[in-house]
Amino acid sequence: MKILSRACNYGIRALIYMVANNGGQENTSIGEISEELDISFHFLTKTFQELNRANLLKSSRGPNGGVALTRPAADISMMEIILVIEGDDFFDTCLLGLPDCGNGAPCPIHEVWKDKKDKMRLEFETTSLADLGVRVSEDKMRITI
Template sequence: MISKACQYAIRAVIFLASKADDKIKLNVKQIAKEIDAPEAFTAKTLQLLNKHKIITSLKGPYGGFFIEDYQMDTPIIDIVNAIDGLQIFTACGLGLKQCFAAHPCAFHDIYTVLRNSLQKAFEKTTIRKLAKKIENGTHFLSGIQTKKK
């Protein structure tokens, strides 16, 4: 339902958030490697996230990308909006232009329920919540090893 670009963006933000306590700035190459994404694509995505104030960047020899504490409480829906827009939560599941409640496609009723549930999950879930799962070692992102319990 969300684009590959949006998936990469969410992974990048969660990775940055999982490193927030370390107070380090990461470069594009480091982030791309950890989220298993193309470097050039990651750079464009990170710039867009920075533009939307979801993450922060500093230029220069001590620069890089990082996430500030106030940004940790950003809901995931903000990342989706920055990358894909919110029209994915109103679009037809079959891609039809003339699909709506009064003129539904065959998949409309089922897809509307799924789409609305996903939207609510993105609205209620914060960056901090997902980053904690990585920090605790209970969940993972590509390239990040979980801690042995």
């Protein structure tokens, strides 16, 4: 089951790659990330543009160019990334996509999803990019297909 969009999935994986490989503060080539994670270069570039506009990433051109985090990875939560890419209403939408789903007119999954998304929201707020980078670099968890 997928809850996050492809753009969000790719963005998070790419940022984790950067953090696991160099802490995220040094420039990393988008081409390298694209190749290593088997993500379309153009799709990844568009996703990075959103993160750049939100001031999570900075980019530079030239032979040593690439993208880097604007802040330490420990200061960037998963929640911040998700809200940039998915939108501020990500946790307010119905899992079934029904308009006006809520306590007054709930869908059949409303109560179950409400409980789960509250727990997910807390986890995303308290998990940093640094936490995820450690899981890849030290715990050898995977981010590639």
